[in-house]
Amino acid sequence: MAELGNVGGTRDFLPDEMIRREYVIDTLKRIFRKYGFEPLETPALERWETLAGKYGEEGEKLIYHVVSSGALDSLKPGERTDLALRYDLTVPLARVVAMYGDQMQVDPQNPKKQVRKLPRPFKRYQVQAVWRGDRPGAGRFREFTQCDADVIGSTSLLAEAELIALVAEVFAALGFADFTVKINHRRLLQGLIEWAGLPPSKEAAVLSSIDKLDKLSVAEVRSELHSKGIEASAIDRLFQVIELTGESTHLLIQARSILADSPAALVAIDELESLLGYLEAYQVPADHYKVDLALARGLDYYTGLIFETVTSAPVGSVGGGGRYDKLIYDLSGGKTDQPACGTSFGLDRLLAAMEHLGLLAQVPRPTEVMVLRFTDPGVDTFTQTLVRQLRAAGIRTELGYYDAPFTPDGMRQQLGYANEKAVPYTVILGPDELAQQVVALRDMTTRKQEKLPLGEAAMYIVRKLRPRLGETE
């Protein structure tokens, strides 16, 4: 190991950081499952031809090629290797749907019947790393984790409603008090652009400018639109709608009256109104979502409802999603055509927002109790028994790996280790305690100690850490 270090743009996640990542990922997965999503994992290694032509010219340069060390020597100059690293989770999803979507398999509950290999709609979540050969920079990584949940094969608006309810539940579960899911509809924006007198060819340019309204001022965005050749009167009409504010239902009534001649916009407004009804039925708190007609979402593949979550932390959007009914067809090279919608969480931004808001302090490190170890006769056996009893009750317990009889220094050393791991309680049993038939239970935060009778120590500690009856793990 000539030099020690990471590849630029990659990170080691040491335990204190990893525990927080696992906490967030476990929370996401728990809520995904609660809404009927099931896990999918695809390999990091994909065929080059699966990824080629999917991410635009600039994106394609960032795809990593892979070649085994043994085969490297025979690679000709400029030759593409047939192996590549996963670049996102959407192209692999399209590949999976195209490969298995029509396959049947034996029904596990009834061997005489066949069932689909992938249920339809296919509700899957996927939490995996992706790789991009980008120049590393602040907050820009070559390897990062995407957390996606998608519904493939349903046109029902209920799918989007449930995704938004799920998003609101995730943010509440992670401890965010202040967050808003902003909701809009691509067809409303398309209708608006048409109503403003602009041709469909201007759509991408207009949407990409509107998308910047969370970073630029209205004047700056107007000037950008102007520089794209949009006339002032058209810009005025666009802003007449996207600047509408107020309670979501009222806002839609205003938009309906302004865009009364646009069939596309009216369909979108109908859907947004139905959606508000669904969110009310699901009792999603009304202060956590709102229709925002200025929301555009950067990606051009959305075809229907779109949404994006912002929090009070200055890290930008921490997740979003929408309906993309044509993308599976495009990404599968026309092999399967299925309507779809989904949501994606940005793990790094989510963690940055939680850090900013102090929501990560609540995430405990795993060990709950550390029993100090001394090898004095009688002491050693008792501490091992105590550790066994605590673990049997589901308490995450460590025993000091200390191979000597009691000394104050041996105690300090083990308490120092417990401190490094932020263990909340330690148990001390030296020869003095053994003579008195007690153990000392030390609260590592307050440094207060209480003495417990030797024979009741395990039961006392279990009750203290698991106050709810029957809760063992």
Place this chain on the structure above:
Amino acid sequence: MAELGNVGGTRDFLPDEMIRREYVIDTLKRIFRKYGFEPLETPALERWETLAGKYGEEGEKLIYHVVSSGALDSLKPGERTDLALRYDLTVPLARVVAMYGDQMQVDPQNPKKQVRKLPRPFKRYQVQAVWRGDRPGAGRFREFTQCDADVIGSTSLLAEAELIALVAEVFAALGFADFTVKINHRRLLQGLIEWAGLPPSKEAAVLSSIDKLDKLSVAEVRSELHSKGIEASAIDRLFQVIELTGESTHLLIQARSILADSPAALVAIDELESLLGYLEAYQVPADHYKVDLALARGLDYYTGLIFETVTSAPVGSVGGGGRYDKLIYDLSGGKTDQPACGTSFGLDRLLAAMEHLGLLAQVPRPTEVMVLRFTDPGVDTFTQTLVRQLRAAGIRTELGYYDAPFTPDGMRQQLGYANEKAVPYTVILGPDELAQQVVALRDMTTRKQEKLPLGEAAMYIVRKLRPRLGETE
């Protein structure tokens, strides 16, 4: 997407398989944490120089190199790229220990103090994919998951004892009734080889033959040893010890008397005896471990206690480990020297063994209840409310994405979907049920239906699925 398919030797894990993988991984992580292990993740991308020279000549050929698509064209023939894919979890662990092992950071509980960035001993678990550019074959993959738990920085035999207790708890938790952790000690084997009159230079050759005793007959192994130039009298002496059988304590008494002149063997026997005492104190069931003096373990880096788990499924060893006090020094290029021991679980073999023994049938798919959806007036709102109530109680619930009023065909279609996802219960509410103010709760296995009063349906279903008071999720 010209052709659809996976890279050879890689796999898509569709939900029914992925749910089982997540179940096993979650069980492993839960028990790792219970024993005080904390998570570590390292990047898939490692510097080539970190991996070079670590895996032997044959291994090195299998390391994957990585190069971004944009940089591929400027790669000279035969040139190594400086990026490579992780090949195992041990070299990254050595790198992490060497990089951060001596670093200090501010104590989060006391800003005036400094604590180690990595606690010592460093007890970490790591569950991540590794890549090898091997020719794909039956059960041989280019991308697979390793599950490791290691203790770095402790010489205490308690570390090995806890690893074995942990292993026994994992197999019991996964439902294995019949499994054995076989235990031996490298220094006992070294003492034996010396006692048999063989020079240390023969050690690797002898151990690699002994290691084959689980696949070859005694006669075959003897003949292989003979072909390696070991004399018959030495072979006899080796087998005099490695064929000892019986209860672990008695077996060690016999070995102690035979190897009485070997200091190395006597140290090892002392450690094995202490270990048996620890396992007894931890109440690891005695039928789940035994000293087996024929256990050698293939890898040559072990320096002390070794162990390996076999089950009644014909898939070979499903995990093993031991002490490797010199490896961190070697792998870190001499940058840090720390004693270590660890254990590794083979996820694919573990799943194969569970499949063979029928232990995977118990792993449920996530969704517990599916509420069928019909858009008849009154019905739709009620079903959405019911879904919300069930989810609020922690029940993993789906609502059918069906956008039409009740018909028998719409019911069949949604029941078919529930069947594809192996959902145990469905709730049916059509206009007939609404008129009677009831819902039908259908047991999808028995196909029996019971009628529940509309207003009490949620509470009844929650009680049925969460019979333990206060258990909500």
